[in-house]
Amino acid sequence: MSNSGYYTRRSAVRLLDKVMEDGRLLNDLIQSGGLSKLEPADRARAQRLALDTLRNLERADRVLQKHMKKTPDLHVHNVLRLATVELCLGGAAHGVVNDAVNIVAKNKRTAGMKGLVNAVLRKVDEKGQAEWDKLRVPRLPKWLRKPLAQAYGADTMLDIEAAHFAGAPLDLTVKEDAEGIAEAVGGVVLPNGSVRIADAGQVTALAGFKQGQWWVQDAAASMAARVLNAQPGETVLDLCAAPGGKTMQVAAAGATVTAVDDSASRMERLRENLKRVQLNATVVVGDVMAQEGQYDAILLDAPCSATGTIRRHPDLPFAKDGSEFGDLIGLQEVFLDHAIGLLKPGGRLVFCTCSLLPDEGEVQVEEAAERWADVTVDRDAVLIDGVDPAWITEEGGLRLRPDYWADKGGMDGFYVAMLRKGQ
Structure with missing residues (x-):
């Protein structure tokens, strides 16, 4: 060589x-x-x-x-x-x-x-x-495998690990005409409306990239903004927004969106993405806790363990050891309470994390509903296109797993819930 x-x-x-x-x-x-x-x-x-x-x-x-x-x-x-x-x-x-x-x-x-x-x-x-050829599908390290097996069971754990091992295709969120984009890039349209490409090659060379007709976003991640269902003219706050896939979804829906993240470099990427896809948003580099005002709708993609993204990021189980999870869970609770306080009466908030750990999803929403007397979980809101009703959890959120849509290439692990504030 x-x-x-x-x-x-x-x-x-x-x-x-x-x-x-x-x-x-x-x-x-x-x-x-x-x-x-x-x-x-x-x-x-x-x-x-x-x-x-x-x-x-x-x-x-x-x-x-x-x-x-x-x-x-x-x-x-x-x-x-x-x-x-x-x-x-x-x-x-x-x-x-x-x-x-x-x-x-x-x-x-x-x-x-x-x-x-x-x-x-x-x-x-x-x-x-x-x-x-005789070796088993690789297992996750024990520090992560144990809590996930406790949450989902031994058989499901094997299915999740098989999905991780298979890797991930490339998913696109399109501004319009998903069927046309799928044909142009050699992909298929998924049940939720995303376009999936099995072997994408160089992303910037794909049809429609330069014209800003789509952006890269895993199908599971795209479901949070679909659940929010922003409407033209609404004021929407996207917290922890970078790199901006959900911001662009909200902007494409016609809402007035403010995107906030504390990473200047990642927000610069968001600005570049917005320019390419010809969408508008107010971009704020800043602390979630410093935000003020009242909004019709809020999307909080809270900092988390990212354990739902291992099919795309197999380095994560080896770079981490779980020691930071406690701090992240505490931060999620603080961010969620602050975000609820920024909602107008009658407003709605989508809380989501790219985590497989219930403590970073189901438990957070269940406890938030207990802390806030005027907040309810809208389980009907998460029943969007492509969602199996069996994926809706006891407290009313949507639990997505890598082994779902296994015949189509899987999806990231993700949790999404809609909270509504009383009048």
């Missing part, structure tokens, strides 16, 4: 090191320039290699443990993992093994391990593919 293969693989290993040693998320690493020295095609390949390795990490470790007496240094281990995944998925042994050996050899701290790396990967090349 050309020299670009070496630099691409080395960059992918560095991403793995930062995820697993420093607890960094891939998106953050890439947006902060983690692959900036690579050409665009190599950048995309490095990201794909890192994602494939994380998605197949358990399988890689099970293959490797048969050929090693003990676990090596994390950096060396990640080189072996990435190479093992490539080899077992059909990569050419010569380039994969040579680059892996060179990555280890050119690091003074690990140079002494190059012989081991070469020997292990030769064995993996010889026997790995046969072993690979």
